[in-house]
Amino acid sequence: MRKLLLLLICLANPVIAYQxxxxxxxxxxxxxxxxxxYxxxxxxxxxxxxxxxxxxRTFDDNQKEVLVPAEDDFIVLPPQIEVPAKGYQVFRAKYLGAPELKQSESYRIVFKQLPLPNEDEKSGVKMVFNFATLVFVSPDGIEAQPENTLVCPDLENCLLTIKNIGNRVLDLAQYEYRFHxxxxxxxxTEFQPITSGRFIMPGHSVTLELKTLLTEKPTQSVELINLLNKK
Structure with missing residues (x-):
């Protein structure tokens, strides 16, 4: 789930991008x-x-993200507009897909920059900035549930697998990670550098190398503490 926050294509010198x-x-x-x-x-x-x-967002056998057009699942207003210079525009997006979901679904709502008329002829370059926001849609009454497996014969070959066996998307930022x-x-903040992404969808997992994080081999599996439930 890499590069979740920004899809940026730049084919010229850096310029001020929109936000x-x-x-x-x-x-x-x-x-x-x-x-x-938005x-x-x-x-x-x-x-x-x-x-x-x-x-x-769908996923192939290697859990790599595959995007499928889903215009019918959301209504976005306005769907296309010209935002004035030094100005801003408000967009509203509403989910219109199946209301009785059994587990979290995820989407990309992409803000795609279109070229101005005759832009290529004037400048001789083409600059495109696309922002792909991340949207999760979840029904009421479901929870994420992490299950972890630690395989650590030695510190140099120490792997932690975290799987989401619940029905809601798992947010790794909501947890504290305890060893020994x-x-x-x-x-x-400390755990983030060894992860490939912050979110784990239901039925998916991530495997992490711990050798750069720990200085001593763990004696048993890591304990994940949900900070939202911590007293």
Whole structure:
């Protein structure tokens, strides 16, 4: 799940890019919480033509992300507009897919920059910035559930596999990571450099190399403590 926050294609010298917030959203499958409001800021001196595209995230056998067009699952307003120079535009996206989901689904809502008329002829270069936001849609009453397996014959070959056996997307940033019966504790900030991404979808897993994180071989499996439930 690499490069979740930004898809950026730049074929010329660096320029001021537009900004989109929020980049990660967790929505309900129906009701008021099934809608998100985006704000796109255009700091440049030129108008910015923008088109919105919606894709559902699927995964191949190697758990690599594969995007499938899913325009019918969301309504985004406006779907296309020209954002004025030094200005901003508000976009609203509402989930319209199946309300009775059994587990979390995930999408990319992509803000695609369109070239201005005659832009290539004027500048001789083509610059494109695409922002791919990440959207999770989850039904009520479900939870993520991490299951971890530690294989560590020695510190140099120490692998931790975390699998989400629950039905809601698993957010690794919500956990504290404890080794050596709780004597060694890592926060997400410290744990993040050895992960390939922050989120694990239901039924998926990540395998992490611990040799750069630990200085001593763990004596048993790591304990994950959900900080939202921690007292």
């Amino acid at each position: 989109v917030q929020p980049m990660i959203v967790d929505l309900a499958s129906h009701g008021k919480k099934s809608m998100v409001t 704000r796109l800021q255009n700091p440049s001196d030129s108008a910015l033509p923008i088109e919105i595209q919606v894709f559902k 019966q709780g004597k060694t504790v890592f926060s997400w």
